[in-house]
Amino acid sequence: MSETITYSDFQDSDFESLFQMGCKLWKDTEETELRRLLTEVMERKNQRIFLAKMNNMNVGFSMFSIRTDYVEGASQSPTGYLEGIFVESDFRNKGIAREFVRLGEAWCKAQGCIQIGSDTWLTDKDSRNFHKKVGFWEEDEIVHFLKDL
Numbered sequence: 001m002s003e004t005i006t007y008s009d010f011q012d013s014d015f016e017s018l019f020q021m022g023c024k025l026w027k028d029t030e031e032t033e034l035r036r037l038l039t040e041v042m043e044r045k046n047q048r049i050f051l052a053k054m055n056n057m058n059v060g061f062s063m064f065s066i067r068t069d070y071v072e073g074a075s076q077s078p079t080g081y082l083e084g085i086f087v088e089s090d091f092r093n094k095g096i097a098r099e100f101v102r103l104g105e106a107w108c109k110a111q112g113c114i115q116i117g118s119d120t121w122l123t124d125k126d127s128r129n130f131h132k133k134v135g136f137w138e139e140d141e142i143v144h145f146l147k148d149l
Helices: 012-025 031-043 096-110 125-133
Strands: 005-009 047-054 057-067 079-087 116-118
Touching: 005 096, 012 031, 012 047, 012 057, 012 079, 031 047, 047 096, 057 096, 079 096, 096 116
Parallel strands: 079 116
Antiparallel strands: 005 047, 047 057, 057 079
């Protein structure tokens, strides 16, 4: 018997599980900062969070936004943006992330976007491969610099 995965929009009651999954995705972000950022996302009209559930348990999330600032390589603004995507390890390779991308693309199109962007670290080969599998192409490689004054 196959277990059914369902998809839903984020609800306030999902915050703690979203936060726990977010900690796994954004490991280098301090927990208080991540909690603050996720709270801000929930209040914005230009962002959307989708959840994957199995047996009433959240097993993954995706976060999309509509960006009006510059998106590398985009041909027009606004541009949809995949801000984050995560699936718990026991639930990977079941098509959840691909469905998240499909849901996000549909939402971005409904907001008037004709393209969707995303980013990852140059060294994150798994994420780069995932993006290519779901139809993204690499637009550019960049290294950021900073200098104290």
